[in-house]
Amino acid sequence: MKGQVAERTGLSAVPEKVPIARLVAADSPRLHGEHADHVKALAAMDTPLPPIVVHRSTMKVIDGMHRLRAAVLRGEEALDVLFFTGADADAFVLAVELNHAHGLPLSTADRKVAAARIVDSHPTWSDRRISAVTGLAASTVATVRRCSSERIRQSNVRVGKDGRVRPVDGTEARMRAAELMTANPSASLREVAKAVRISPSTAKDVRARLSRGESPVTPRQRKRDDAPPPVRDTAAGFVASLARDPSLRFSESGRVLLRFIGCAAVGDEQWEEMLHGVPVHQRETVVQLARECASAWLGFADRLESRSDRGAAS
Structure with missing residues (x-):
């Protein structure tokens, strides 16, 4: 993996x-920082530790x-280091990728917050490309992207894992191609395709539809555009927004809050998996604990809502 x-x-x-x-110290993708037990376990090893990666x-x-x-802890004064020479944003991507590939795994909340940062810093990357870096499903990355859409700059193209640039919404590209063909009937398919960043085969289909008096947009795309917008999973977006706040990220109490509130970023699929993963003989216990946790959070919310901001962290 390291060689790749x-x-x-x-x-x-x-x-x-x-x-x-x-x-x-790193700008770690781990919301709660290092795990003390894991540090002690590494320090107790007799073998040399692998090189670390440094910007x-x-x-x-x-x-x-x-x-x-x-x-x-071992009392060592120097370490073997592999150096990375890219930009800060690419350094964070590499941190997520390496932590996902080996060592102590990142939590789901860690990876969702990391995905939100990567969507922010690399808006043209496709969901699948970010999925490969974070270990999240592409559908989960798409949800994170939708939650972040009001806070980040958006692009009408995506760069896939293969490095190719593709339009996000073929509907808009097809409409622009139709406008160019109507305004300049002598334009070649390749000229139109290059101008609106679609494939020559798509440009050919648009021209054929126009010649038949049809809409340049396929029936499937029109059906999708007419469908109601998806319900936004705001929890993941809120957690990602909180994790970017330095007053939370770089304070002990803030990291604790982010660690516990990260459960709000769990998606529907993961709730479903956990639901079916609870054994029958433990169901009542888990139900009771879940209700107690919900009650504790409600009490916290009420106290926070009524708190006087005098003396609170700014």
Whole structure:
């Protein structure tokens, strides 16, 4: 995996020994930071720890904060480091990809918040491309994208895993192609396709539909456009928005809140999986605990709503 990532991102292939004092704590995709037990387990290992990955321009740790903490516990003064030389946004993508590929897995809430950040920083990436990085289903990434649509810049194209650029909404592209063909009947299919960023075969279909007096948009696309808009999963969007707030992300109490409230980002499919995963003999216990958790959150919401903001964190 490391070799594939290095080839794809320009990650250095040969580790360098770097003093720990020069390294900076990561902008980790983990909402709750490092796991102390995992750090202790790594520190107790007799074998050398694998190299960590560091952003060369900022010296921030991209992948390996648990190994860094373990090295400090061991009393080591330097670590083997692989350097990454890309942009900050690409460094975060790499952090998510590496954490998804090995080591202590990211939680579902971690990955959904990470997906929201990647949608923000790489708006032309397709849902499947972000899915491959985060380990989420493409449909889940699409939900996160919809929840984030009011806060981020949107693009009418997506760049897939293969690097090809494709239009998000073929309806709009077909309409623009029809307008060009009507205004300039002598334009070639390739000229029209290039101008509106569709395939020559789609341009050919648009011209054929116009010649038959039909709409340039296919019946399937018209049916989809007439359908009611999907219900937005606002919980995932709210959690992603909260996680971007430095006053929460970089305070201990804030990280605890984000960790617990992350359950709100669980999608319908995951609730369904958990529902069927509860054994019959534990059903009553889980029902009671779920109701107690709901009651506790309602009490927290009531207290927060009536709290005086005097002396509260700004």
